[in-house]
Amino acid sequence: MAQRKSPFRLCSAPAPRPRDAEQTRAEILRAARLLFATRGYANAGMREIARAAGITPALVVRYFGSKRDLFLAAIETDIGLAPFLGPDxxxxxxxxxxxxxxxxxxxxxxxxxxxxxxxxxxxxxxxxxxxxxxxxxxxxxxxxxxxxxxxxxxxxxxxxxxxxxxxxxxxxxxxxxxxxxxxxxxxxxxxxxxxxxxxx
Structure with a gap:
């Protein structure tokens, strides 16, 4: 007796999409800025920042190295005179x-x-x-x-x-x-x- 074919095909899981490096960096900085602004440097941990960005702590370290370097990058992104000094x-x-x-x-x-x-x-x-x-x-x-x-x-x-x-x-x-x-x-x-x- 011939076996009937199942109407469902077994599909392999889709390959994970490659993570966009610039987007990941921006998400880390966004999470870091929010936590540094609301909780302060001492109370904003790398694990907490990673969780807020939806990634692992290892990725935060990979992109920014230390918490001090991440803090520096977080304030460098939005500090300067360009928005303030008008043309006249x-x-x-x-x-x-x-x-x-x-x-x-x-x-x-x-x-x-x-x-x-x-x-x-x-x-x-x-x-x-x-x-x-x-x-x-x-x-x-x-x-x-x-x-x-x-x-x-x-x-x-x-x-x-x-x-x-x-x-x-x-x-x-x-x-x-x-x-x-x-x-x-x-x-x-x-x-x-x-x-x-x-x-x-």
């Missing part, structure tokens, strides 16, 4: 204020990462050096004399201080939609520093 120096205050108040709040903001890093001796100096090299010094060169580095630091303090009380420790004054009066005040302060400070 005379209106850069309005440009920065508009950018600042229109930018949506994010859990993985670089300033959140830096704020957490300030309390961690292991990466505080690293974050400070990177901030100086990527923000303060280029901004000082763009500002020019007098007292360029001091003005650059003051600008960073004004912007990051406003951010602090808008996102990390939100104040009622910054709640809701864009506030034209506050944006105008911030723009005037920034423009005053950009235009130069009187000698003491």
């Amino acid at each position: 120096r005379a209106t850069v205050g309005r440009h920065i204020a508009r950018y600042f108040f229109s930018k949506p709040l994010r859990d993985a903001d670089t300033l959140s990462i830096l704020l957490h890093a300030a309390g961690d001796p292991e990466v505080r100096d690293l974050a400070t050096e990177l901030l100086n090299a990527r923000v303060i010094q280029p901004l000082a060169r763009w500002l020019g004399p007098p007292r360029a580095e001091a003005r650059a630091a003051l600008l960073l303090a004004i912007i990051s201080g406003t951010w602090l009380f808008r996102q990390a420790l939100p104040m009622r004054a910054f709640a809701g939609g864009p506030d034209a009066a506050l944006a105008s005040c911030l723009a005037a302060q920034i423009q005053h520093v950009v235009d130069g400070l009187p000698e003491p």
Whole structure:
């Protein structure tokens, strides 16, 4: 008696698709930024970052080496002056204020990462050096004399201080939609520093 053929064919399991290296790297950085921003450097473990990225801890090490190197890469991806400095120096205050108040709040903001890093001796100096090299010094060169580095630091303090009380420790004054009066005040302060400070 002839055997009947089964209507179901046995198929071999599909070969695993090769992992896209750039996508994997981006997923690791996205997970790392979120955890560094919300939990801080000390409390964000490599295993936890790997789990959030949907990969193994070995892959995190393969792509970034150490946790310290991963932290550096995480803040390097979104630190710089490009979004802030508009084409017209005379209106850069309005440009920065508009950018600042229109930018949506994010859990993985670089300033959140830096704020957490300030309390961690292991990466505080690293974050400070990177901030100086990527923000303060280029901004000082763009500002020019007098007292360029001091003005650059003051600008960073004004912007990051406003951010602090808008996102990390939100104040009622910054709640809701864009506030034209506050944006105008911030723009005037920034423009005053950009235009130069009187000698003491």
